[in-house]
Amino acid sequence: xxxxxxxxxxxxxxxxxxxxxxxxxxxxxxxxxxxxxxxxxxxxxxxxxxxxxxxxxxxxxxxxxxxxxxxxxxxxxxxxxxxxxxxxxxxxxxxxxxxxxxxxxxxxxxxxxxxxxxxxxxxxxxxxxxxxxxxxxxxxxxxxxxxxxxxxxxxxxxxxxxxxxxxxxxxxxxxxxxxxxxxxxxxxxxxxxxxxxxxxxxxxxxxxxxxxxxxxxxxxxxxxxxxxxxxxxxxxxxxxxxxxxxxxxxxxxxxxxxxxxxxxxxxxxxxxxxxxxxxxxxxxxxxxxxxxxxxxxxxxxxxxxxxxxxxx
Amino acid sequence: xxxxxxxxxxxxxxxxxxxxxxxxxxxxxxxxxxxxxxxxxxxxxxxxxxxxxxxxxxxxxxxxxxxxxxxxxxxxxxxxxxxxxxxxxxxxxxxxxxxxxxxxxxxxxxxxxxxxxxxxxxxxxxxxxxxxxxxxxxxxxxxxxxxxxxxxxxxxxxxxxxxxxxxxxxxxxxxxxxxxxxxxxxxxxxxxxxxxxxxxxxxxxxxxxxxxxxxxxxxxxxxxxxxxxxxxxxxxxxxxxxxxxxxxxxxxxxxxxxxxxxxxxxxxxxxxxxxxxxxxxxxxxxxxxxxxxxxxxxxxxxxxxxxxxxxxxxxxxxxxxxxxxxxxxxx
Numbered sequence: 001x002x003x004x005x006x007x008x009x010x011x012x013x014x015x016x017x018x019x020x021x022x023x024x025x026x027x028x029x030x031x032x033x034x035x036x037x038x039x040x041x042x043x044x045x046x047x048x049x050x051x052x053x054x055x056x057x058x059x060x061x062x063x064x065x066x067x068x069x070x071x072x073x074x075x076x077x078x079x080x081x082x083x084x085x086x087x088x089x090x091x092x093x094x095x096x097x098x099x100x101x102x103x104x105x106x107x108x109x110x111x112x113x114x115x116x117x118x119x120x121x122x123x124x125x126x127x128x129x130x131x132x133x134x135x136x137x138x139x140x141x142x143x144x145x146x147x148x149x150x151x152x153x154x155x156x157x158x159x160x161x162x163x164x165x166x167x168x169x170x171x172x173x174x175x176x177x178x179x180x181x182x183x184x185x186x187x188x189x190x191x192x193x194x195x196x197x198x199x200x201x202x203x204x205x206x207x208x209x210x211x212x213x214x215x216x217x218x219x220x221x222x223x224x225x226x227x228x229x230x231x232x233x234x235x236x237x238x239x240x241x242x243x244x245x246x247x248x249x250x251x252x253x254x255x256x257x258x259x260x261x262x263x264x265x266x267x268x269x270x271x272x273x274x275x276x277x278x279x280x281x282x283x284x285x286x287x288x289x290x291x292x293x294x295x296x297x298x299x300x301x302x303x304x305x306x307x308x309x310x311x312x
Numbered sequence: 313x314x315x316x317x318x319x320x321x322x323x324x325x326x327x328x329x330x331x332x333x334x335x336x337x338x339x340x341x342x343x344x345x346x347x348x349x350x351x352x353x354x355x356x357x358x359x360x361x362x363x364x365x366x367x368x369x370x371x372x373x374x375x376x377x378x379x380x381x382x383x384x385x386x387x388x389x390x391x392x393x394x395x396x397x398x399x400x401x402x403x404x405x406x407x408x409x410x411x412x413x414x415x416x417x418x419x420x421x422x423x424x425x426x427x428x429x430x431x432x433x434x435x436x437x438x439x440x441x442x443x444x445x446x447x448x449x450x451x452x453x454x455x456x457x458x459x460x461x462x463x464x465x466x467x468x469x470x471x472x473x474x475x476x477x478x479x480x481x482x483x484x485x486x487x488x489x490x491x492x493x494x495x496x497x498x499x500x501x502x503x504x505x506x507x508x509x510x511x512x513x514x515x516x517x518x519x520x521x522x523x524x525x526x527x528x529x530x531x532x533x534x535x536x537x538x539x540x541x542x543x544x545x546x547x548x549x550x551x552x553x554x555x556x557x558x559x560x561x562x563x564x565x566x567x568x569x570x571x572x573x574x575x576x577x578x579x580x581x582x583x584x585x586x587x588x589x590x591x592x593x594x595x596x597x598x599x600x601x602x603x604x605x606x607x608x609x610x611x612x613x614x615x616x617x618x619x620x621x622x623x624x625x626x627x628x629x630x631x632x633x634x635x636x637x638x639x640x641x642x643x
Binding site for chain 2: 204205207208209210211212213214215216218223226227
């Protein structure tokens with residue numbers, strides 16, 4: 001007779017559960033894999049019907065994404081023989097590269113604005129959440145609700161006033177303006193999330209530090225911050241994901257200088273509206289930073305999204 | 313090495329009054345034990361002295377200097393909390409070194425290492441120094457938190473039931489150790505406990521708190537032998553003092569409502585008859601539960617007593633305490 005536990009699932013149950021999870025993961029990942037595959041297709045393969053699952057991979061999409069090209073005559077092509085692999089890809093189509101595209105710039109804008117606003121949101125959010133958690137703040141509950149209410153309005157409703165204000169103070173289409181805007185939107189989330197985490201940290205730790213000869217700020221840095229690391233990491237991920245993917249404000253408030261990647265990627269499709277591989281390549285590259293950031297903080301995120309339910 | 317004085321201190325939390333117009337002087341080098349049931353204000357008193365809370369009224373002085381406006385760090389006190397006191401993200405060593413490394417002390421690293429080792433050895437946790445604070449048993453955590461207070465030489469030590477989660481043997485060891493530290497260093501201790509033995513063995517003074525008021529402040533002997541009230545009398549003594557209606561025995565003074573009898577105030581073999589209900593051999597003492605005119609009395613008897621349940625035993629009060637209807641001592 002083998003031992004039997006009512007809390008431990010049987011071998012068969014584990015296998016079934018495992019298969020279900022794998023199947024679900026495949027279904028949800030499929031669109032993502034399709035985008036990644038499309039980035040390596042030729043323009044014709046990308047819009048072929050029926051869709052091609054197996055195809056000859058090419059870097060044409062990536063080259064189109066990063067370059068501006070002009071049509072060239074046969075003589076021009078003969079005068080400038082291709083010297084690099086990307087020149088060759090372009091010249092095979094009867095084109096020459098006339099310069100880099102602005103994708104790199106827009107991508108960097110996304111990085112600066114996304115990480116900048118995430119950093120600010122988390123720093124300000126942690127300080128505010130600590131104050132709300134520990135000090136006697138007059139009208140605390142009303143203020144917390146007020147902070148949350150800033151998130152209730154859809155971007156489109158506030159975009160025009162913000163546009164006018166930004167123009168008046170010279171923040172239109174600047175990195176600083178977009179960082180401020182995303183920080184303002186993310187702060188409500190950051191304060192609420194972090195307050196929950198800091199509430200969970202017993203005050204006795206700080207009190208012990210106060211008596212051990214530290215000031216309140218030193219106690220905050222040495223004792224509270226290390227224990228709020230989980231909350232800070234998961235809040236940072238949520239803030240970055242929002243700022244990184246934000247589209248409405250980016251379309252309405254930026255044009256060239258501080259434009260982020262989301263409004264730029266659709267324009268890559270070109271005049272003919274056929275260059276899906278370049279769009280897919282842009283989307284694939286755009287995915288990478290958030291994925292890397294999330295994987296780096298994955299351990300914290302898993303504990304974070306359960307909101308303290310499995311703490312300790 | 314400090315005298316702590318509270319003058320007319322009142323502390324309220326909303327509608328509840330935690331401490332009410334409390335005045336007390338802890339002499340330099342004294343070991344004061346605060347006694348009282350949960351909610352009597354013992355912990356509040358420690359928190360006010362430490363500076364974690366501000367009094368609503370009154371003043372607190374350390375060595376004659378008002379400290380009400382000083383931060384906890386500036387008061388230079390060490391405190392052992394009842395729970396949650398170890399920094400969970402640090403090792404035992406880092407926990408013990410934390411007060412020494414504070415910006416106020418800035419102890420050189422060699423000195424930190426020496427003191428940490430010294431305290432860890434004394435508290436028998438030297439082998440756990442590199443453990444995470446969360447990977448300790450309850451008793452070990454408690455010892456580390458005592459250690460964190462002992463690494464410093466503060467003006468006074470405040471301790472909130474520091475030995476409560478330790479086993480009997482360790483508790484006895486640490487009791488002697490703490491008393492030794494107090495004796496050698498002449499440090500001032502304010503110590504909260506529920507444990508009679510701790511109170512009787514360690515205290516130079518006992519403060520009895522009742523609903524935020526200090527009802528008696530005296531040496532443990534004095535509180536035991538000469539309690540000001542029924543309440544104070546019930547705080548000390550094992551078995552507890554027997555409280556009976558005053559008219560149960562002859563000779564009660566006028567106005568007495570109840571009579572208090574400690575075991576040594578009950579003479580056995582003389583007086584009126586009572587019936588033995590139960591004999592308990594506790595090892596260090598032997599208790600007899602008696603039924604006397606429908607009232608139960610618990611007293612202590614000879615370890616090798618031949619008494620058994622159902623036997624008859626004559627008892628007589630000797631110099632008992634008498635209390636009036638409000639519980640105040642009248643004789």
